[in-house]
Amino acid sequence: MTDRILDYLRRTPADGPRLVVDLDVVERNYSAFAHALPDTRVFYAVKANPAPEILNLLASLGSSFDCASVVEIEQVLATGAGADRVSFGNTIKKERDIARAFELGVRLFAVDCVAEVEKIARVAPGSRVFCRILCDGAGAEWPLSKKFGCAPSMAPDVLEQAQILGLTAYGVSFHVGSQQGNVQAWDSALATAAGIFREMAERGITLSMVNMGGGFPAKYLRAMPGVPAYGEAIFNALRTHFGNQLPETIIEPGRGMVGDAGMIEAEVVLVSKKAETDEIRWVYLDIGKFHGLAETMDEAIRYPIRTNRDGDAKAPCVLAGPTCDSVDVLYEKTPYDLPVSLSIGDKVLIEACGAYTTTYSTIGFNGFPPLASVVI
Amino acid sequence: MTDRILDYLRRTPADGPRLVVDLDVVERNYSAFAHALPDTRVFYAVKANPAPEILNLLASLGSSFDCASVVEIEQVLATGAGADRVSFGNTIKKERDIARAFELGVRLFAVDCVAEVEKIARVAPGSRVFCRILCDGAGAEWPLSKKFGCAPSMAPDVLEQAQILGLTAYGVSFHVGSQQGNVQAWDSALATAAGIFREMAERGITLSMVNMGGGFPAKYLRAMPGVPAYGEAIFNALRTHFGNQLPETIIEPGRGMVGDAGMIEAEVVLVSKKAETDEIRWVYLDIGKFHGLAETMDEAIRYPIRTNRDGDAKAPCVLAGPTCDSVDVLYEKTPYDLPVSLSIGDKVLIEACGAYTTTYSTIGFNGFPPLASVVI
Numbered sequence: 173m174t175d176r177i178l179d180y181l182r183r184t185p186a187d188g189p190r191l192v193v194d195l196d197v198v199e200r201n202y203s204a205f206a207h208a209l210p211d212t213r214v215f216y217a218v219k220a221n222p223a224p225e226i227l228n229l230l231a232s233l234g235s236s237f238d239c240a241s242v243v244e245i246e247q248v249l250a251t252g253a254g255a256d257r258v259s260f261g262n263t264i265k266k267e268r269d270i271a272r273a274f275e276l277g278v279r280l281f282a283v284d285c286v287a288e289v290e291k292i293a294r295v296a297p298g299s300r301v302f303c304r305i306l307c308d309g310a311g312a313e314w315p316l317s318k319k320f321g322c323a324p325s326m327a328p329d330v331l332e333q334a335q336i337l338g339l340t341a342y343g344v345s346f347h348v349g350s351q352q353g354n355v356q357a358w359d360s361a362l363a364t365a366a367g368i369f370r371e372m373a374e375r376g377i378t379l380s381m382v383n384m385g386g387g388f389p390a391k392y393l394r395a396m397p398g399v400p401a402y403g404e405a406i407f408n409a410l411r412t413h414f415g416n417q418l419p420e421t422i423i424e425p426g427r428g429m430v431g432d433a434g435m436i437e438a439e440v441v442l443v444s445k446k447a448e449t450d451e452i453r454w455v456y457l458d459i460g461k462f463h464g465l466a467e468t469m470d471e472a473i474r475y476p477i478r479t480n481r482d483g484d485a486k487a488p489c490v491l492a493g494p495t496c497d498s499v500d501v502l503y504e505k506t507p508y509d510l511p512v513s514l515s516i517g518d519k520v521l522i523e524a525c526g527a528y529t530t531t532y533s534t535i536g537f538n539g540f541p542p543l544a545s546v547v548i
Numbered sequence: 549m550t551d552r553i554l555d556y557l558r559r560t561p562a563d564g565p566r567l568v569v570d571l572d573v574v575e576r577n578y579s580a581f582a583h584a585l586p587d588t589r590v591f592y593a594v595k596a597n598p599a600p601e602i603l604n605l606l607a608s609l610g611s612s613f614d615c616a617s618v619v620e621i622e623q624v625l626a627t628g629a630g631a632d633r634v635s636f637g638n639t640i641k642k643e644r645d646i647a648r649a650f651e652l653g654v655r656l657f658a659v660d661c662v663a664e665v666e667k668i669a670r671v672a673p674g675s676r677v678f679c680r681i682l683c684d685g686a687g688a689e690w691p692l693s694k695k696f697g698c699a700p701s702m703a704p705d706v707l708e709q710a711q712i713l714g715l716t717a718y719g720v721s722f723h724v725g726s727q728q729g730n731v732q733a734w735d736s737a738l739a740t741a742a743g744i745f746r747e748m749a750e751r752g753i754t755l756s757m758v759n760m761g762g763g764f765p766a767k768y769l770r771a772m773p774g775v776p777a778y779g780e781a782i783f784n785a786l787r788t789h790f791g792n793q794l795p796e797t798i799i800e801p802g803r804g805m806v807g808d809a810g811m812i813e814a815e816v817v818l819v820s821k822k823a824e825t826d827e828i829r830w831v832y833l834d835i836g837k838f839h840g841l842a843e844t845m846d847e848a849i850r851y852p853i854r855t856n857r858d859g860d861a862k863a864p865c866v867l868a869g870p871t872c873d874s875v876d877v878l879y880e881k882t883p884y885d886l887p888v889s890l891s892i893g894d895k896v897l898i899e900a901c902g903a904y905t906t907t908y909s910t911i912g913f914n915g916f917p918p919l920a921s922v923v924i
Contacts (some may be wrong), residue, residue: 219872239915241916244915262872268563285818321824400913445661496593498693498726532913535910539617
């Protein structure tokens with residue numbers, strides 16, 4: 173974690189949990205993606221963290237943006253970035269939201285069925301659409317369900333219908349699953365995408381673009397490959413499946429762009445045991461599932477945690493949040509090793525919290541305010 | 549569902565999902581609790597729905613309030629109810645929050661360990677404390693973990709320590725699990741509580757109160773016993789275990805007070821299939837897990853849903869929310885029967901949404917605003 177964040181926390185003590193994001197790390201991550209895949213456009217997944225300072229920085233660095241809603245599109249346009257740098261990447265859109273995006277200048281839309289194509293044809297005529305296909309997500313720590321995308325066999329019909337209705341059938345997208353640890357995960361999806369390109373060519377329609385989605389990991393407790401390893405594997409897969417006719421390509425990092433740029437400072441509220449004879453302690457923090465750490469759901473994401481007593485002996489504990497909700501437990505099935513000396517009132521630092529924390533926070537469950545956030 | 553809500557929705561069409569809560573139903577529920585257990589004080593669990601109109605109504609009806617935080621205490625005091633009608637029921641409290649509650653006049657606090665007793669003794673001298681004990685939660689649709697409460701064998705030591713430190717060891721609390729369908733669930737917990745009363749008497753300390761918690765169900769799809777059945781079973785259990793020396797008693801209904809008083813109006817955004825050969829449709833609404841329907845987590849709560857096409861043939865579908873998040877699926881393991889004719893743009897009414905919806909809503913995940921709420 174960055175000295176800048178530690179410095180900031182020391183200089184500005186505060187009550188209550190707070191996220192601090194270091195823009196230098198975001199800039200470093202953007203550069204890593206740009207260098208690893210120099211011919212690929214980066215569309216930052218705004219939903220990961222839409223803080224204006226982050227959007228402004230990425231806009232100034234030349235990033236494009238993957239938006240899930242009209243509000244996110246407006247947040248991006250507020251940076252001064254043009255609508256040509258926006259993809260409306262949600263496959264589930266109200267027709268009036270598509271119309272509003274079109275009004276704002278957006279011309280690139282995700283679809284995964286004919287009904288969505290029809291909406292776009294009605295209110296965003298002439299736009300480019302890409303069809304999202306299902307992908308098995310093997311190897312991801314947060315695998316995706318079938319919620320987004322259609323079977324690859326259905327994609328050519330969806331794209332052909334777009335062309336028939338006056339849209340531009342522009343390409344194919346997929347997502348290999350969030351926090352994807354296997355750099356080869358893109359290979360089979362790119363093979364499938366290349367097959368759809370060929371099928372469309374046989375139908376007389378030339379596709380241009382492959383949107384290779386997100387999935388690039390942040391560094392939590394488990395070691396992960398670096399961005400260059402992803403770049404190399406993806407480039408090799410592109411060459412394997414598209415040969416010399418490489419399509420335009422897009423990636424949509426969110427977690428990989430901002431995850432390790434943020435750190436949450438929290439406080440120990442209580443340390444207790446449930447019975448005199450219990451071996452395991454419960455440690456309660458002033459932040460939990462409902463105020464930023466939602467991704468501990470099913471203990472999926474395991475955040476690194478630092479304390480001022482890390483030199484002391486450690487023992488496993490159940491780690492929980494502060495709300496009157498029994499679901500608000502962070503790590504229980506696999507208890508978390510923390511110093512035995514950890515005490516009420518101690519501050520703890522939770523690392524790699526830049527993505528999917530502020531936005532997942534409830535508006536005020538139990539009367540606790542949403543997660544505070546500072547960008548430095 | 550109430551005609552008042554249906555009338556309101558007809559008269560005031562609006563864009564986007566919204567919760568409408570009918571105060572008449574809340575009043576009816578309060579009366580049902582007051583009649584079923586006439587000697588028991590009702591402490592409404594504010595976290596279920598802290599809308600000012602609901603708190604004002606309940607304050608005027610004579611209710612007391614179970615609060616999870618200083619903000620909730622302030623919300624209750626804003627109704628004009630005195631601090632003697634407040635219980636700070638969270639067992640996990642910062643010492644400075646206890647101090648603030650004490651300053652505001654609160655004198656009743658939950659504990660489940662000696663460390664929490666010590667905080668209260670330091671900053672809320674002379675207050676009453678009750679010790680929460682663990683309860684197995686069998687029969688609950690949303691069973692509780694071990695997060696709150698200590699083993700019953702530990703409770704006498706916790707309470708004795710309170711007395712030693714100048715507090716009043718006031719009683720015992722437990723929670724039989726949320727959405728508890730078994731009216732007998734209170735029996736074994738009351739037996740345990742009576743045992744702690746006897747043990748304390750042997751130590752020369754007379755306990756006064758049993759806080760019997762919440763757990764009273766709302767009516768979702770599955771039929772549940774009515775409030776009178778709970779009242780009768782609880783009264784019988786009290787007589788069995790406390791004989792003629794009935795303690796003061798408290799209940800803390802949240803879901804049971806407001807759950808069935810609210811209805812969410814939502815809109816169908818997309819209906820699609822993932823492959824031409826799929827039998828099952830996906831129906832996407834403009835509300836999901838992150839904007840009010842968090843309690844569909846693990847498909848725990850199954851909301852009744854009405855449409856304008858309920859006379860038509862029905863077929864199972866996967867029901868999902870509108871965000872770019874694969875977790876945002878409401879019912880998939882057990883698909884939901886909805887009319888085959890259900891179409892994009894149709895409104896749907898989701899019943900029994902008065903509790904744990906607005907407060908669980910994220911502050912704006914994916915750029916979608918928090919759940920709108922109207923109280924009529």
